[in-house]
Amino acid sequence: MDGIAQSDRDDLVHRVGSLSERFVAAGWGFFVVGGVVRDLLLGKRSGDIDITTDAHPRETASILGDWGDAVWDQGARFGTIGARCGDIVVEVTTHRSEQYEQTSRKPQVKFSGAIEDDLARRDFTVNSMAIEFPSWRLVDPFNGREHLEQGVLSTPLGPRTAFSEDPLRMLRAARFTAGYGLTPDDEVEEAIANLAERLAIVSKERINDEMSKFLVVDKPGAGVSLLQRTGLIQQIFPEASNCEAIRPDVLDLVKPDLVTRWASLLWPVARNPELVRSLLNDLRVPKSISSQVAGIVAASERLMQVVDVDPSSIRRALHAIRPNTASAVVLLEAYGQAPPDEVLAAMHRLEAEEGTQRFKVPLDGFEVAELIGKEGPDVGATLTRLMEHRLDSGPLSKEEAIALVLDWKTKD
Template sequence: MAPAEASALNQVQRRAVGELLRVSPVADDLGRRFEQAGFRLALVGGSVRDALLGRLGNDLDFTTDARPEQVLKILRGWADAVWEVGIAFGTVGCRKADAAGNDFQIEVTTYRSEAYDRDSRKPEVSYGDTIEEDLVRRDFTVNAMAVSLPGIEFVDPHNGLEDLARRVLRTPGTPQESFSDDPLRMMRAARFAAQLDFDVAPEVVAAMTEMADRISIVSAERVRDELNKLVCGAYPRKGLQLLVDTGLADRVLPELPALRLERDEHHRHKDVYEHTLTVLEQAIALEESGPDPVLRLAALLHDIGKPKTRRFEPDGRVSFHHHEVVGAKLTKARMTKLKYPNDEVKAVSRLVELHLRFHGYGSGEWTDSAVRRYVRDAGPLLERLHKLTRSDCTTRNKKKAAALARTYDSLEARIAQLKEQEELDAIRPDLDGNEIMEILGVPAGPVVGKAYKHLLELRLENGPMAHDEAVAALKEWWAGQR
């Protein structure tokens, strides 16, 4: 091993000692209970990896030779709470507080081996008898390490520690066998690249490319969860590029590789694919309190309507008229297919639809009416729309970028100014439905809705009206209707 690699290895080992000492009272106590019952217990997988990276949290994963019913018996009376949600797959969960009051979320899984047949979306689970059996079935070598308890013995049959020091993802066995057992591991490779900034070994990339079609047997929900974790990682560009380069994106998010539009010397336009990845990174830089999946997905999908709307104009320019409208429909369709919650589908689609609204107001001389409509249309998504719009500027022309930023600064100042004068966050007509019915002498029905909409348009156009003015405007409208 090279000196630099040896030094990196020593660093991860030192970090691991500190992290494991922090959780050792709970882990050792649990290990002794399993030992006294005649079973083996080990901290395993992501918990060991994160300890070695110095980022171990309070979620701890263990593996054991005890069967789930025996695990339940050991945990009851020791844990503060026990749940059996994953028991069909050999996993029992519990919560345990240490002497300092720190809560640990613990999962204990029986040694197991799981695999898909060619057509199944669900794994077949069988239990193993040794930790070596369990570790060889794991997705990557950096997740195939364990620490036996209570004696704290390091178990690393696949050299995961060296791979961790090198920051590389390899599989314990051949990648073909691993991805055949569970095709979702191909998505996990991209996800870990995005979360940890790891490189994926060439043979693993080759297997992902060769076996990309295999992802089709995995449920949309599991694919969605991995995609979400990838997009919310610290380095999503790295994971997304891997999905595109291996062809996995063609199966799970085809709108992304479709952005790699062909260009020629006569019809020049921005590289939409690279632009999209840059917009995503710029949106991340504007986040204020951790990853915002709605903002990140909107940034990733904001231009997916461009391939369907591209037109070559007579003067040599390339246009993408109404790509935001087409993109919103494509966003809704893709997110629905991936089983995203309805509220997230609605929010991301709306941001995609609105992302060009700012540019429709020319030089930035916003009227009060335009500001009100902008705020009304964005609704609770306004702050995200601010971030998305600012992120969408990727020009290398510093003068142009500065001008756009100043223009948007001006818009935000106008919004703040009007918010002080009016209730922009809850714009509504100056008369409610009951008042409309009473003034016009009509029952509830379509007429009231039309009158309400007319008054709302007046409110957006002219701002608040006094009660008498609103009544007069309503009567004038009603006279015209009759």
């Protein structure tokens, strides 16, 4: 088989060559399959190695037990046995075909003796290739290599069948479009548009997992555009309106971290941070992430409202948007709504003079309580008053803060 660098061949043989010999010696076939084959043809090395064989799970577990340091069989009823040998982790699955109920994403699995049956059940033709060991024979019944070279995203079976069986594949199509520079063929795009509502049967957790992978590809814009054209994005965010306001190119302009990409995606349709949290919580996005995204959206909205450039106004703006200042500026610039130059200049001047950390007052609640001789709400009100003074007048020493509190106590 040509088209694969010798160093990449050597790497794969190093990782699974001895395991393949054990399967072949026992009379079973051994194929590396899916993403690892696709990546090899693209000149990349895949961290995960998926293997398929005509051996049934019991025989597979026996061979892996002799080869590896640890074996796990939680997926045995679906034909999958996992193992680790040193730092090499593999999953070996018996050739299988799958059938799905119309209202469920859980397949009925039937084991098969033919590699072609196994490849037919996969999502896209570029993932429906296998390499047989030790011969390095490429098994490619659905022209996946040709599609990879041509930049075409197609399915091994008809796309209506593929997406009806597992609707998450429609969302995965967006990731492959963007991540591998592929163009969905007409049948694929038409099927997504017609079957978008079937995404409702997919668990929110699986949707979030796929979105988390999709949003951090180098340039996700082409995939976002596909979601818009087909209406799939509305199925992902049924509570959102105006999804057409999302600009796919913006996601290509901001840094590829998950929080920034979520904020860039949602800002045009969810200017309210509470709506952002609601949309992301509905997708089971961890609160640690949704809170950061909501913070960037809120900071962007607040930054758009800044007009005055006097120190007090700038301090109040920075107090509201920190620690999301830089992210908010980047988001607004990407959407062509950057703050006026004079506002940005005033922010930079003030940060140069007073630092970039969050504004604080030099007294804590215990110290204030001792100074005013009271506890409870009066302490909180005094701390708030101190912060207002800090924002109006600038840095405040501890001695100055004590003097202010005592003066307020006398006058009040």
